[in-house]
Amino acid sequence: MQIKLYNTLTHKKEDFIPIKDDNISIYSCGPTVYSYAHIGNFRSYIFMDNLRRMFKYNGYKLNHVMNITDVGHLTSDADTGEDKMEKAARKEGKDPYEIAEFYTKAFMDDMEALNIDKPGIITKATDNIPEMIQMVKEILENGYAYETSKGIYFDVSKLDKYPVLSNNDLSGEEHGARIDVDPEKKNPYDFAIWIKAPENHLMKWDSPWGKSYPGWHIECSAMGRKYLGENFDIHTGGVDHIPIHHENEIAQCKGAFGHNPAKMWMHCEFLLVDGGKMSKSLGNIYTIKELQEKGTEPLAYKLFCYSSHYRNKLNFTFEGVKSAQTSLNRLREGYLKNLEADGDISDDKIAQYENRFHEAINDDLNMPLAMGVVWEVIRNEVKSKQFATLLEKFDEVLGLDLKNSKKYFDKEIEIPKEIKELIKQRSKAKEEKNWEQADKIRDEIKEKGYNILDTKNGVKVEKI
Numbered sequence: 001m002q003i004k005l006y007n008t009l010t011h012k013k014e015d016f017i018p019i020k021d022d023n024i025s026i027y028s029c030g031p032t033v034y035s036y037a038h039i040g041n042f043r044s045y046i047f048m049d050n051l052r053r054m055f056k057y058n059g060y061k062l063n064h065v066m067n068i069t070d071v072g073h074l075t076s077d078a079d080t081g082e083d084k085m086e087k088a089a090r091k092e093g094k095d096p097y098e099i100a101e102f103y104t105k106a107f108m109d110d111m112e113a114l115n116i117d118k119p120g121i122i123t124k125a126t127d128n129i130p131e132m133i134q135m136v137k138e139i140l141e142n143g144y145a146y147e148t149s150k151g152i153y154f155d156v157s158k159l160d161k162y163p164v165l166s167n168n169d170l171s172g173e174e175h176g177a178r179i180d181v182d183p184e185k186k187n188p189y190d191f192a193i194w195i196k197a198p199e200n201h202l203m204k205w206d207s208p209w210g211k212s213y214p215g216w217h218i219e220c221s222a223m224g225r226k227y228l229g230e231n232f233d234i235h236t237g238g239v240d241h242i243p244i245h246h247e248n249e250i251a252q253c254k255g256a257f258g259h260n261p262a263k264m265w266m267h268c269e270f271l272l273v274d275g276g277k278m279s280k281s282l283g284n285i286y287t288i289k290e291l292q293e294k295g296t297e298p299l300a301y302k303l304f305c306y307s308s309h310y311r312n313k314l315n316f317t318f319e320g321v322k323s324a325q326t327s328l329n330r331l332r333e334g335y336l337k338n339l340e341a342d343g344d345i346s347d348d349k350i351a352q353y354e355n356r357f358h359e360a361i362n363d364d365l366n367m368p369l370a371m372g373v374v375w376e377v378i379r380n381e382v383k384s385k386q387f388a389t390l391l392e393k394f395d396e397v398l399g400l401d402l403k404n405s406k407k408y409f410d411k412e413i414e415i416p417k418e419i420k421e422l423i424k425q426r427s428k429a430k431e432e433k434n435w436e437q438a439d440k441i442r443d444e445i446k447e448k449g450y451n452i453l454d455t456k457n458g459v460k461v462e463k464i
């Protein structure tokens with residue numbers, strides 16, 4: 001069945017024609033490991049997971065690379081500000097390599113909890129420095145870059161067209177933000193591909209241009225080329241990468257070897273919080289762990305992401321993920337009921353459901369439509385083992401670990417911190433014979449989705 005994917009480069013949905021018949025090459029921009037990844041970041045990796053799984057469902061093998069940015073990503077996506085890794089190292093009083101190791105592990109743990117199918121190659125920027133230096137040399141030799149006192153800058157005026165992805169004229173908002181007053185730059189949109197390190201900079205390497213470090217964009221260009229070659233099928237990232245990071249990756253590849261490396265560029269839209277941007281200053285950034293503490297499983301967050309197409313914005317609310325948790329529980333119940341049932345469903349009907357699901361995922365990963373088919377199967381009046389088998393097949397793409405549904409019901413429920421605290425307060429109120437207060441707290445706990453029962457072995461908590 002034909003796969004159609006939206007290509008940011010051509011601004012349309014295209015038939016996907018692989019470069020190699022049975023092996024799809026993908027490069028995904030990975031996390032910058034200076035802090036915990038937030039649920040917005042994970043929306044992009046859930047999209048990446050769906051893409052991988054959709055290809056596998058269609059019988060393809062994957063050659064997939066994701067990088068870990070552990071140096072060179074400055075506080076602005078362009079080339080101003082401090083290196084995020086160094087800033088975090090200073091703040092936490094640690095070595096930047098320790099910071100990278102710690103947050104890479106945290107990222108991988110969350111990937112695991114979200115049941116994200118990981119790329120075969122996951123590689124750190126700092127493990128690929130020689131390839132980056134080589135690429136900078138080539139760009140210089142080909143006349144697409146020049147040296148200043150701060151580093152090596154890409155000369156965008158040497159390109160036939162810039163930008164190519166964002167369709168922005170350079171006075172556009174995102175690019176306007178990049179205009180600075182560096183008098184050594186030939187054009188305002190020229191960007192650093194290699195940065196000379198100030199004396200106190202911790203992460204730096206010997207290079208033909210002195211002690212220095214890579215710019216964020218050259219990292220992905222060089223790693224993509226090293227692991228996938230100069231022509232690969234798909235490059236992925238979040239929409240914020242379109243105007244700067246990916247634009248500059250394409251520019252560098254043209255400078256080094258003459259062309260854009262990826263046939264398709266795919267981008268996941270943003271997760272918003274209460275309709276607005278997630279930002280540290282607004283205090284509305286949440287991690288997977290924080291959701292867990294509030295009683296939402298990582299897999300419920302994953303299911304929540306399927307309520308919107310990856311190219312549409314998705315608005316995060318706590319009510320939204322709470323209802324996704326209820327849906328996930330219903331999905332598991334439905335699967336288990338079918339697993340034990342012996343109703344007879346015609347092969348034709350099964351094939352119809354399967355076909356519609358397959359069409360939905362092949363149509364630019366239409367997960368909301370695919371979920372519609374899943375719910376029709378679950379709601380079917382006749383229950384059958386055949387449906388359970390079908391749901392297991394669908395789960396190859398959904399990645400919701402349906403096969404292990406029973407385990408999630410058997411598992412002792414994890415009680416969120418705030419509920420534990422309320423239970424403590426209620427016990428104290430009871431000790432003080434303040435029955436009114438104790439009842440009030442019980443109601444509050446109920447409102448938050450938990451029942452408490454007083455048994456002779458103590459307080460028992462149930463999820464409503």
Ligand code: AMP
Binds near residue numbers: 030041043237
């Ligand atoms: P970073 O670690 O900042 O490089 O970001 C990791 C990935 O998360 C990138 O692909 C970003 O485009 C993506 N991303 C960042 N914020 C959001 C958001 N609010 N919603 C969806 N994706 C995001």
Ligand code: ZN
Binds near residue numbers: 028220245
């Ligand atoms: Zn990248």
